[in-house]
Amino acid sequence: MxxxxxxxxxxxxxxxxxxxxxxxxxxxxxxxxxxxxxxxxxxxxxxxxxxxxxRQEQSSAMHVVNTIDPVYIEVAGKIISEAEKVFGSVNRDIILPLADHIAFAAKREQENIFLPNPFILDIKILFGKEFAVAMESRKIIQEMTGYRISDDEAGFIALHIHSGLSNEEVSDTLRTTQIIDESMLIIEKSIGSRIKKESLAYIRLMSHLYYMIVRMKTEEAVNLDLNEFVRLNYPNAGRIAEVVCRNMSRKMQKSMYPEELGFLAIHVQRMIASAEEKK
The missing domain is CATH 2.30.24.10 (CAT RNA-binding domain)
Structure with a gap:
């Protein structure tokens, strides 16, 4: 009751x-x-x-709902329901942050303001299913509000959906995505070659970097030490991986198990080999 x-x-x-x-x-x-x-x-x-x-600075849900047009709360509820069809279970606590974001996205569309999403490609790769739901949700938003949001805005909605799956704040997911993007740039600069974004190798490397960060957060260790193998066979890849791991630890303010270096270096070596084949 x-x-x-x-x-x-x-x-x-x-x-x-x-x-x-x-x-x-x-x-x-x-x-x-x-x-x-x-x-x-x-x-x-x-x-x-x-x-x-x-959020803590907001006294209650009453305060928040008074600032959001109820139609956007309805929209958010429908999007969560669509996500549940795909994922089975989604934390419904995201309804107000999601509704708030959709309301601002619609306002930007109304005022013809385009908000670029610098991590849209990363989001598509790392959170593909969430992004697919977000792209479908554009139909819901248009049907209920009259506004059709961009792919970039859908990328932000995908992060909210991911938040409902991971219980991670959207800001934390964005920070993770930014660190991965920085890591990819470090690798590309170090090997002196751009990696084709749609390639399987790029997707695998980005996915590996994502799960490295997940393991850092959960303090989960990898079960194989490849560091000595890398030192003897792929020293350049090892040096690049070391730079990436050091930067990642600094940005996350967390220590990393040393075995992560060897695993990453194997992926980096694939990038080096691919770059050399192009020459």
Missing amino acids: YCILKILNNNALLAEDSETASERILLGKGIGFGKKAGDYVDSDEKVQVYTPVV
Whole structure:
């Protein structure tokens, strides 16, 4: 049972869970019709229930929902539902940050302001399924608001979806993506050759860098030491990998298991070999 705190529109409510006294957003066709604050409603299989998480400086969900057009909260709910069809489970706490982002994306479209996403290619590679959902979500946004957002904006929505899968803040995912991008530039500069972005080798290297950062965060060790093999056979790749690992540790402010260097160097060596074949 939920006590209505605010009617957002006919299809959206802000309510309080009677058992836990915590705020919830309820979405469902006609759920708010004829209702008023203080009324009680039940949830059923047709009602989607979301936990509205807000930033610390914002006092409550009530404060946030008062600043967002309810249609964008509905849109965010539909996008989360679409993501759940693909991933099975998505943390619904992302509804308000996602709604807030979509509202600003629509405002930029209305004012003909293009916000470039410098990491759009990285997002497509690292979070391909999330990006596919985000691209499909553009139809939802256009149908419900009249605005068609760009691929770059869809990239940012993909990060919100990833946040719902990883329980990682969007800002942290962006920082990870930026560090990976820097690492790729270091490697390209060191080997003196641009790596074809659509190549399998590029995708594998970028994926490897991503999971290196994941292991740093979780303090997970790799199970094979290739450092001595690399030192004897691929010293140049080893030096490049060392620079990348050192930069990564500094940016993440975390130590890295030494065995990561050897694994990365093997990937770097593939890039070196590929560059030499082109000459």
